[in-house]
Structure formats: C-alpha cells, structure tokens
Amino acid sequence: MRVVQQPERDQFDLAAVLYALSDPTRLELVRRLAQDGERACGTFDVCATKATLSHHFKVLREAGLIHTRAEGVYRFISLRRRDLDARFPGLLKAVLKAAGAPGR
C-alpha cells in the first residue's frame, strides 16, 4: 500500500483551502465525499475529463482537503474532515451547508 504525499494538519493554509473550494467541480467532489465517505477514484460521476479530475484532486489534496490512499492500481479518496475541523473549526461545515450538503 502506498500513501500519496499530502500536507500535515499544521501545514494547512487558509487561503489555499478556500481556493481549493472555490471551483464548482471541486465543491461538488467535496460535497459527495462528505456525503458518501471514502470513494474509489473512478466513481465520481462529474462532468470533467479524467485529466481535469486529476487536476482537481491534486488541488484538493495539496490544500489538505482530501486524503488519497492507494491499493495496488486502485486509489481511494476521503475527506480530511477531522484535520480540517481541528485547524479551521466550523469552516467545512459552513461550506457544506452553503453547498447544499447535509451537515455531520
């Protein structure tokens, strides 16, 4: 099992997190992850090419919003809710509420 590089909780940058959330597709990805929990990489039914989707996941991962776990050829993505809530209390909840997702 290989873990893709991602920032530690104390390396999160608020502006980078807000930027990662400032795109409608990335917001939708985060909304679905909040709703469904960990998902395999290819199961996100959004209107974007594979390359665009990879880019969006990279922006989200580098900002600290998501965790990518690799198992063989498969990648599983989850929201770093606990880390985000610890660093920026209330932020993810407010964004998800504004994006029309159910709360916790």
Add this chain to the structure above:
Amino acid sequence: MRVVQQPERDQFDLAAVLYALSDPTRLELVRRLAQDGERACGTFDVCATKATLSHHFKVLREAGLIHTRAEGVYRFISLRRRDLDARFPGLLKAVLKAAGAPGR
C-alpha cells in the same frame, strides 16, 4: 451620493465568495473590515499598490463580500456581513476565526 454596483444577496455564488476569500491580501482586508466596520478606501495599510488594491476590492465587491459607498470624492467600504450570514450561515464567522479575527 452614488452607490457602486454590487450583487443582490440572492445573486451570491458560493464558489465566487470562496474565490474572493482565497487570497491572503483580500482575507486581510475582510479581517480588518470585520474588526473596524466601515472604512475609507485609502485607510487600508496593506502591502499592495493602489491598482492591486482596487482589483482586490473589485473581486470582493463583485462576489458580494463588501459594499462600497461613495460620498463625493471619497469611498467608504464595509463588509456585507448580514447578507453573507443570511445566504451562507456560519461561513464568514468560520473564515474570520480561521484568519485570526475576533468573532462577532
């Protein structure tokens, strides 16, 4: 007195609001407005040229984060806290808290 064009509350777009907040200088401007209330345009002591500052205010204004009021040659800027809280409850509070500003 002239009022600069800005979106109505129901025209706010979440992604645009998050984008407007995703720049360190704009975050600092919002933090100061939250702290001090309405301020004259030239009184923001931040590291940016006048043109850059104008651009930042434009992004913030078009997203619905700030209100610009003109009186003669002076412009006064305030945070649209009530409108933002109504549209995206908890969002501004969480962002300000994360940015190190006092709450309400």
